[in-house]
Amino acid sequence: MKCEALRDRILVDQQLQQESHKPGHLPSDDPAASVDPRTMNYHSDEKPQPMLDRQAPSRADTNEAPDRQPSRSAGRKVMSAVRWFFRLALPLIVIVAAASIMNMLVATKPEVQRRQAREQAYAVQLVKASPATIQPDILVYGTVSAARRVDLRALVGGEVIWVSPELVEGGTIAKGADLVRVDPFEFEGAVEEANANLAEARARLAETRASSASEQASLQFLLEQERIARSDLERAETLIKSGSLTRQALESRKLTFSQREQAVKAAQNNLLVQKARIDQQQANIERLNWKLEQARRNLTNTTLTAPFTGVVLSKSVALGRSVSGSDTLVSLYDPQELEVRFTISDAQYGRLTSGNNQLVGRQITANWKLGDSIRSHKAVIERITAEISAGDGGIEVYARFAKGTDLRAGTFVELVVPDRNYSDAIRIPQAALYLGHTVYVHEDGRMQPRTVDVLAYLGDDVLIDGSALGDEAEIIATRIAEAGPGLKVVLPEAPAQDSDESNNPPAQPADQTERTQ
Structure with missing residues (x-):
């Protein structure tokens, strides 16, 4: 029942809304008609009748109340x-x-009483001007390198049959120690072959010399026969003139002399050929001697040895590896021949070499920092690079360490190079220098500028000429952004106060001054 009543109520509401939106619709004066069906009691036994059949007022009813x-x-x-x-x-x-x-x-609004402006005071630190002769130190950094280093290559090719157990990176190898051995089979065969070739050449030389000696003896015999034939011919010519000898006999003797002469010339030519063969054999023996020496040297080179006592920097060889003459097997460096390379600027080089000072031969100190400890080593500047590097913009210097140092190649060290002597110099923090030539001194609680000459820059410090300041000047070492003549300053241990304490509070503390900077 309730569901049907709710449905009828919804239908009545929709019909009323449609009628209210029709043009010319006026509310009815009938109280019964003005009753809202939604207020009806749906719990009664009577069902509310839906108003679907309600007729809209006609046009005549609408014109009744214009x-x-x-x-x-x-x-x-x-x-x-x-x-x-x-x-x-x-x-x-x-x-x-x-x-x-x-x-x-x-x-x-209430008026607030304004506080009177007070002068700002800055807490500063002072440096007493005490001109003296100062020899500062130039701090530079460099890398230790080996002055004597070698890359050992395989002198002959072949299979590696032995590697020294001491050949490890970082190990020390004695001079002449065997490092690597290559299979010597082929090189031993080459030595035997060279010996055989040399023996054969020597035998040929002996044979040629024997032939030459035989030709020499034959030549002597033929010369004697030629001499006899010549004498017989001369006697026949004498007899032919006296008529004691016939012309035919004379011709026969001439023929004999000619034959003897030809035999002598042939023997002489053969002897020359034999001498040439001897020279040829001697040259061949010399060549075979060199071949034998080469074979013996190759056989010796199958064993790679250390040329000096050194530290193994690296190795690239293993047992059974096939190597050739272009393979680098071991890298060594001499720990007794170490040097350090560092760079100095043009200004530092000019100061170190000014006057009669010489850079080469100057002793320096190298500091090797190992955690909390520092090891110092002496070195002597040995040479200067021949060309200035355009990329670094400085001059490279090499210094040699003394023998017996415990440094290693590649160590990064701090170098202390003694500078030249400066007279009447004062060392101040670089923060105390303004515009490259001005410092401020403390006079009656005020800053007063002084023009000075800069002698040298030393990292965070600077050397200035103190002859223009005197011994009593107090240089302000604290950097102040608002620095200027007459600026009020105060020392940390004696805070300044204005004469009128009631209106002016104490001067700015040191920590506030640092924040201002």
């Missing part, structure tokens, strides 16, 4: 005008009221 429509329209216009008035006037009223309240508050 005077009601103009009055209702006028009332709506008045209400609309009132709403617009409040929308526009209310913000203006609020703004005017707020401005009036603000003016009243400003006019009635």
Whole structure:
């Protein structure tokens, strides 16, 4: 029952809303008609009848009260005008009221008594001007390197058959110690072959010399035969003139002499050939001797030895590896021949070499920092690079360490290089120097500028010429951004106060001065 009543109520509400939106619809004066069906008691036994059959008022019923429509329209216009008035006037009223309240508050504010301005004072530290002769130290940094280093390569190719157990990185190798051995089989065979070739060449030389000696003996015999034939021919020519010998016998003797002469010339030519062969064999023996020496040297080079006592920097060899002549097997450096390379600026180089001072031969100190401890080592500047590096903008210097140092190659060290002597110099913090040539001194609690000459820059400090300041000057060492002549300063141990203590508080503390800086 309740569900049906609720459904009927919803239908009645929808119908009433539709009728209220129809043009010309007027509310009914019938009290019964004006009853809201929603207020009906749905708990009664009677069901409310749906108003679906309710007829909308006809046009004739609408024309019965024509005077009601103009009055209702006028009332709506008045209400609309009132709403617009409040929308526009209310913000203006609020703004005017707020401005009036603000003016009243400003006019009635209490006057605060202003404190009198006081002079700012800065806490500073002073440096007593005491000109003296100073020899500062130049601090530079460098890297230790080996002055004597070698990369050992395989002198012959082959398979590695042995590696020294002492050949480890960082280990020390004695001079002449065997490091690596290559299979010597082929090189031993080359030595044997060279010996055989040399023996064969020597045998040939002996044979050629024997042939030459035989030719020499034959030549002597032929010369004797030629001499006899010549004598016989001369005697025959004498006899032919006396008529004791016939012409045929003379011709026979000439023929014999000619044959003997040809035999001598042939023997002489053969002897020359034999001598040439001997020279050829001697040259071949010399070549084979060199071949034998080369084979023996290659056989010796199958064992790689250390050229000096050194520390193994690196190795790249293992048992069974096949190596060639271009392979680097071991890198060594001499721990007794160490040097340090560092760079100095052009200004430092000019100071170190000014006057009669010489940079080469100057002794320096190298500090090796090992945690909390420092090991110092002496070194002597040995040479200066021949070319100034455009990238670094400085001059590279090399210093040699004494033998017996415990430094290692690649160590980063701090170097202390003694500078030249400066007379009448004062050392002050670089923060105390303004504009590169001005310092401030303390006079009667005020800052007063002094122009000075800078002698040298030493890191965070600077050397100035103290001849223009005197011994009694007190240089202000604290950096003040507002520094200027007459600026009031105060020492930390004696805070300054103005004469009028009631109006001026004490001067600014030191910590506030640091924040100002």
